[in-house]
Amino acid sequence: MKTRVAIIGAGPAGLLLGHLLRAEGIDCVIVERRAPEYVLGRIRAGVLERTTTDLMDRLGINERLNAEGLKEAGFALADGERLIRIDTLGLTGKYVTVYGQTEVTRDLMDAAAERGLEIIYEAADVSLHDVDSDIPYVTFEKDGAGQRLDAQFIAGCDGYYGPSRKAIPAKVAKEFERVYPFGWLGMLADVPPCHDELIYANHDRGFALASMRSKTRSRYYIDVPLTEKVEDWSDERLWDELAVRLGPEAAANITRGPSIEKSIAPLRSYVFEPMRHGRLFLAGDAAHIVPPTGAKGLNLAASDVAYLSDALIGFFKQGDNDAIAGYSAKALARIWKSERFSWSLTKLMHRFPEDGPFERQMQMAELDYIASSVAAQTSIAENYVGLPL
Template sequence: MKTQVAIIGAGPSGLLLGQLLHKAGIDNVIIERQSADYVLGRIRAGVLEQGMVELLREAGVAQRMDREGLVHDGFELAFDGRLEHIDLKGLTGGKTVMIYGQTEVTRDLMEARQASGAPIFYGASDVQLHDLKGDTPHVTFTHNGETLRLDCAHIAGCDGFHGVSRQSIPAGTLKAFERVYPFGWLGVLANTPPVNAELIYASHARGFALCSMRSPTRTRYYVQVAAEEKVEDWSDARFWAELKSRLPAETAARLVTGPSIEKSIAPLRSFVVEPMQYGHLFLVGDAAHIVPPTGAKGLNLAASDVNTLYRILLKVYREGRVDLLERYSAVCLKRIWKAERFSWWMTSMLHRFPDTDAFSARMQQTELDYFVGSLAGRTTIAENYVGLPYEAID
């Protein structure tokens, strides 16, 4: 087999890149080690930056999102027993975010891929990348018991933190930057109405909490827990009691509880590798960077990587601008580090750390009070939350 772009991974970033390239007439093949059902079963983020929303529209996969997604003009910060509104739309010149689950984004992209007839291989094993700096880059893999070879010009590594793409780069080539946080998020999905019209990020002496949603009838709630906690130790009753204890009294009184339909604990880390490319291989999304979910940046950063690689490949194939390929990593990292900073800042500001003493607790409280009490502070939060502009490719 032969194609122009081999895409490793059929998560939302790989599928989105494939859809954009297909619409532009650039041949691509997607290779995924998991089954389609497994990919669709992942429960992930649900806050889309305006830039990603517009990219999904450009890709022609936004019809259901625009019909069913919830446009949010702001969100709430809860601390000191009070709620403080961050007016995203008013502070950013009209920008908003969209509440639409990653599972639904993936479903829309999978259906578009199937409708396009473009090649996609689910359940691929023994995926290996070859000649990444040579004249014949290619991918080998096994599918339905048959060993296949895919020759290509470029490889997009969209296969996540544990995928084969980053591991295919020789040791010592990449520099890793990492911070592992001493806590996780216990998340519950429930068929209950949201406690608030907008998301609530809560800072409390007992720890962080987040009130989110997927739809007007399905909610996603989180509480900060110690890194060593086990999900089996958290009954629904215990979870709801803990969540209520971390919210302002009036908000807690409105909370509608119910049986969980999914419950899990996610560890938190910040992670970046540099550079994000090696020869003909380009790392995209979680293959190159991880953010704690506090700033809602993980999926959105993957989308901005996709946007950058797509714009570069457009110019390569339409204008012969092969010089732009070397700029991919630098362009992506400029935006990534700013999103890493915002996610780290939100995490540091809202969570209770094991070594938090009385002075540190007062500093966190004062930091929040200062930012929400200042127009400049609110604007800083808002412009980062809705997403910084995508870098132009010239």
């Protein structure tokens, strides 16, 4: 098989890139090691920046997003007693949209066949070859038979554990990582949200987040030590803990119900450089991980794809090599700013084991400053809705 761009991974990054290239008549093939049902079964974030929704609008794959997505004009920080509202729309003129990553993936998958986007699912033993040459290729097994896909470029959109990043030689690679000493215990429940906007809470007992997937489905989180186990947290225990950490105003509006999913996700910050080596490009979680505080993971993947698709389209349409050469530096500049925001919000809203009374007072002073400072709120709002491309 031959194609212009081989895309590894059929998550949102790979699917978005594939659709953007096909819309410009550029041949591409997506190779995914999992089945479609597995890809759709991943429970992920649900807050979309304008960068992401603009790409869906550009593709015309936005019918369900526009009909079901909840436009949010702000969010709140809580300090245990009060809600400090950040008016993102008033401060920046922009809003975010609550629409699950699973739904974005479903929309992109459903549109693939009618738009001629080829996706090879359940491809085993995917390997990348000769990425530093002009003739890279990908090998994999499908239905027990070996396959080879020749391409002019390879886009690694296969997440942290995929093979793409490993194809970049260690001698040119740099890795930056911060592992956090807690995880997020999350619960999904078919109950109305306790608030019409997201709440990030810092309480003496720890962090909590009240979010939603729709007007009838809620997603809640608390931070827990990494030694905790999901089975030790009954629904009743988790609801009780949320009611304490979110504060009295939110607690008064919590609707309890049975969970339909619970899990614990570890938190870390991670960046890999460079994001281009020869004819191989990395995008999304293959190159960077952010803690979920601030909802930057999917949105960073979308901005990577925006840069990469423009670069590839420029190359194939106008013979422009400059954007190809500059992709890594351009993407990383935005990535590091988003990493900074997610890291700083994580530090502000969580209790770290090494922190003492002084650090706790610093958090409370910072929240009090934010509550009284339009400048501080504007800085948070600008980062939350997404920095410009």
